[in-house]
């Protein structure tokens with residue numbers, strides 16, 4: 001498990017590099033922020049590029065995990081499909097090839113022959129990231145990769161990523177929107193029970209290097225299984241016993257906002273972007289709870305941060321099931337799992 005954790009931290013850092021490169025390199029940035037105007041072909045091309053950043057990151061993670069742990073191959077799921085139709089109507093399957101040049105050639109066929117953009121992306125995909133230090137010494141969990149599956153959200157809060165507003169974060173403060181809400185999420189679950197056992201979160205835009213070195217990221221990780229709980233973060237301290245603080249989506253239903261305003265008080269109700277970022281706020285103790293009444297998140301949004309929460313003694317439960325149960329279902333009966341489709345829902 002420690003090997004898998006080290007690999008995921010490394011590949012999440014590579015993913016963060018790709019996300020940063022797409023904003024830092026002018027030919028890629030122009031594609032990312034280009035207004036969706038003009039003819040349909042142009043609109044589709046720009047749309048494709050936004051999705052391409054996500055697809056490329058997901059495929060890179062899949063490629064690297066499969067190379068080191070072939071037994072996980074059929075169990076690496078994610079938000080994106082790797083099938084693309086380019087501007088000429090040709091179907092292209094995006095994969096990471098054996099060499100940087102081959103990957104660049106393949107990407108150019110999706111990017112309608114834009115070789116500059118394709119080469120820049122391929123370089124980031126094939127580049128080795130800096131080594132990520134994580135104190136995983138002594139972390140022994142009796143699980144083998146053949147028992148595990150993975151959920152990837154290559155970039156969560158894409159809208160914030162594309163809008164790109166820069167905030168200077170202060171320790172202990174929640175900033176509702178901006179580039180820092182964009183996260184790479186990689187969650188690991190147990191195939192037999194669906195419980196989330198390991199999570200890696202990379203925040204590619206955590207702070208800007210004052211010496212002009214560009215954006216730097218931050219990573220978070222957690223492992224929780226069979227009595228072993230380890231996390232890069234420490235358990236948030238209990239507040240002074242005051243009111244509960246809650247973080248919500250700004251698009252949450254008015255009735256939920258009203259109910260929580262009377263429970264928490266208006267000053268304890270905070271709105272923030274990104275499903276992953278909102279769970280990260282709870283992990284960091286910036287809010288006590290994140291409540292979501294709409295079915296607008298997916299397995300790939302919650303799997304990774306859920307594992308960190310469990311490692312800290314928290315969890316993620318199904319709100320509807322909790323509310324239905326008149327006896328007040330116990331947490332573990334309503335805790336989300338990641339191994340089976342929700343038959344009544346669309347998507348994962």
Ligand code: 2IP
Pocket residue numbers: 153155156157158159249250251272273274275276296297298301
């Ligand atoms: C989205 C993203 C949105 C979130 C939505 C997710 O994922 O995290 O921000 O909505 O639930 O599915 P909100 O910010 O209102 O909570 P993606 O960006 O990957 O599509």
Ligand code: CA
Pocket residue numbers: 153155156157275300301
């Ligand atoms: Ca998402």
Ligand code: CA
Pocket residue numbers: 054079153154155156157158
């Ligand atoms: Ca996403």
